[in-house]
Amino acid sequence: MTTADMDIVPVVLSGQALLSLRESGHNFPSAVGEVIDNSIEARANHIQIITEEAMVGRKKTLAQVSFIDDGEGMDDETLQHYLQLGFSKRFMSEKTIGKFGVGAKLASLSVGMRIDAWSRVEGSERIRHVFFDLEEGIEAEKRGDTVGIYPPDDEPLPAHLEVYFPEGSGTMVTWSKIDRVSDGHGRSTPDHVRNEMNKELARVFRGFLSGGIRITVDHTDLKPHDPTFLRKGTWADQVLTEELARTSGESRAEARHFHGQVFFNEEVKVQGTDHKIRVVIALAPPEILRFKGAGGDALAKRLRIPDNEGAISFMRLDREISYTPVAKLFPSGIQTKDRYIGFEVYFTPELDRMMGVRNVKRGAVPADELRRTLRAIAESVIPKARDEIDRVWGEVNRDDAVKSGEHAPITKALKDADRTMPKARVKQVPTPAQQEREYDNLAKDAGRNATEEEKAAYVQEIKDLPFVIETVDVPGDDLFQLTHLKDQTIIRLNQRHVFYQEMYEPLQLLSKEGGTGTGPNVSATARRAIEAITLLLVAYAKAESMHETPVDQYKELRKWWGSFTEQYLTKIKDVL
Structure with missing residues (x-):
């Protein structure tokens, strides 16, 4: 037929x-x-x-x-x-x-x-x-x-x-x-x-x-927006120049480039193939990192920082075809601080199938070989970039601590409140030498030991307080650490813990600046929430001090409490 x-x-x-x-x-x-x-x-x-x-x-x-x-x-x-x-x-x-x-x-x-x-x-x-x-x-x-x-x-x-x-x-x-x-x-x-x-x-x-x-x-004319902050004349350069003029009180500031820090910029071979790609991983400059907790404020949003959290930019012939997170690529999962890390992958059209390129040039789904290659690079480089973020934030925290302690107002108020309350029963009392070493360590953790005079002034400031609270960098799962010194308890609040990063610190920022809320009592509510959380920790510390051997009795409890808190906060979010 x-x-x-x-x-x-x-x-x-x-x-x-x-x-x-x-x-x-x-x-x-x-x-x-x-x-x-x-x-x-x-x-x-x-x-x-x-x-x-x-x-x-x-x-x-x-x-x-x-x-x-x-x-x-x-x-x-x-x-x-x-x-x-x-x-x-x-x-x-x-x-x-x-x-x-x-x-x-x-x-x-x-x-x-x-x-x-x-x-x-x-x-x-x-x-x-x-x-x-x-x-x-x-x-x-x-x-x-x-x-x-x-x-x-x-x-x-x-x-x-x-x-x-x-x-x-x-x-x-x-x-x-x-x-x-x-x-x-x-x-x-x-x-x-x-x-x-x-x-x-x-x-x-x-x-x-x-x-x-x-x-x-x-x-x-559009200005280029570069998530790696390596190119000059970008949108970020313009925004930061304008912000510099505003904060300095000048009508305008001289245009300048705020350069990112390169952690990786190499051509690499895709595992199991003869194909090559170029990978760039860079960190935002200090002017954008600023201080911990600022990644979602008005300036960060103008700079488009929140959009960058965990996003991988796939660049085909220098034209971006995908800008989105790739599952299981970042070590230990995507963290809030990753919004400051720019991650670019450059390739040529001959790798379109391996990249999962679609005919509308939207999206890329890397093949297994490519995914393994990128994961190996990420596992090597991303932790270093995260450590640098912590270092920059740590310096800012120490600089801020010299001017005023984060918890100073509430610790002074606790001195008066504790006068009529039951006294500690701790029997594991340190010697004078041990107590002096403890104060030295605390001054170092709080960034108050630049000189002997500064350290001495800090010790004089805290020695008569029933509770001393400092936000510090504590390795491990602990939400906080307690040190009982007879009539005084030192509380080290762990800034690494997810509770501090996702709850305490954002509330603190909101209490100071009003955040993005529109209600008239937003700042006041945030301040009261910070007080309530801090007093919960103090009340727990006070309860521990009523035991003769609190370290032996409650050390494991504290560890599990911090660990479970982190797990629940990671798994449960935005359900209310």
């Missing part, structure tokens, strides 16, 4: 298929990125994005988005095929950003129902135009007509956009009949959508922006 004897049906119902392909997995920033990819491949140096708004009922929405570049332009044949799904002059190339011939088409359909393109090649006076309208295509299919793209015509540029088109070669692409736009949080107001787009594009194309390619959104 030949095909002439058969009733042939098309393998694809074009209209219905294109409706389905609108669910391609794009969000608005990633869709915009596909058009920018084409402009870069067309050797453009300046890419402009113009957004236009409209009122739909009482709601303001994005009505049209236009992309104008000064690239090489397209001749008539290429222009007509530009909107054809699957067409690409670079199909399956391993030397270019795009290779599947679907990116920009799926991107436009994921946002709106119509796409127009105008283009002019070098040496030509004519700007040629093509379009595809999905609504018209569906109607044509219902009538039994062929759904396709007509040859280029001479329809002029929209009058209000003509001024942006380059004098020589270039291309303009316009999306209209927009009906599916929202930011990463589901918000569809134009301001939210633009803000999210700007943030994503600045990071995704940071290599090109740093290299001199301009991307302009509504007349404002």
Whole structure:
């Protein structure tokens, strides 16, 4: 039987298929990125994005988005095929950003129902135009007509956009009949959508922006956003320069670069293969690390620090295709402090399958060989970066401690409160020499021993207090450590413990600055919560001191309490 004897049906119902392909997995920033990819491949140096708004009922929405570049332009044949799904002059190339011939088409359909393109090649006076309208295509299919793209015509540029088109070669692409736009949080107001787009594009194309390619959104040039803080002239440099001017009281500060610290920057071979990748791991500069607990405040959010927690940036030909955590890659799991660590993986298109690259350039799922390679690097490097964070924070804590102890107000109040309470019954009393050594160690832990005079002043300050509380760096699972000195108990609160990091310290920051809360009593409530937690620890210490041999009796209890607290806080979160 030949095909002439058969009733042939098309393998694809074009209209219905294109409706389905609108669910391609794009969000608005990633869709915009596909058009920018084409402009870069067309050797453009300046890419402009113009957004236009409209009122739909009482709601303001994005009505049209236009992309104008000064690239090489397209001749008539290429222009007509530009909107054809699957067409690409670079199909399956391993030397270019795009290779599947679907990116920009799926991107436009994921946002709106119509796409127009105008283009002019070098040496030509004519700007040629093509379009595809999905609504018209569906109607044509219902009538039994062929759904396709007509040859280029001479329809002029929209009058209000003509001024942006380059004098020589270039291309303009316009999306209209927009009906599916929202930011990463589901918000569809134009301001939210633009803000999210700007943030994503600045990071995704940071290599090109740093290299001199301009991307302009509504007349404002994007600054590259670099999670490693190694590139110059970035968004972080701008924000920190402005913050420096604000805190110094000057109208403006001289622009400078705040350089990250490189912990790893090497080309490595993927385990079990002959393929190579380049891995960069870097730590944010001290101006961003600042002090412990500041990673979620207003400045950190402007710097986009919370977004970086555990994220791995996969860079394909210097274009980011994925920025997300990879399961079981960071040693001991992802920690809050990891938001200060930038982690980049550079590779070429020949590794697309190993990287799990999709045709919409969103996401990467590393193969086992690559995952093992990255895990080995992470296990070697990440702990060193974390230690450096602790060192910087420790210096800040010690500097702050010289000015005022974290717990000084409450320990002084406890002196008066304890006067009428039962007295300790501890029999394991240290000798005067042992007590002096204990004070020396405490002064060192608290950062109050820079000079003999400073240490002596500190000891004089605390020796008559019934309770001394200091936040220190304690190895192990202990939430706190107690040292009973007859009529005095020293409480060392462990800043490494997850309870301190996730509960005590954020509350303390909120009590001082008001945090991000909007209620009038947020700071007061946080202060009272800190008092309550501290007094719970003091009450426990007081209860221990009523036993003659508290260390022998309660040491294991304290250890298990700290360990179980950490486990529960790690496993249970945001259930109330």
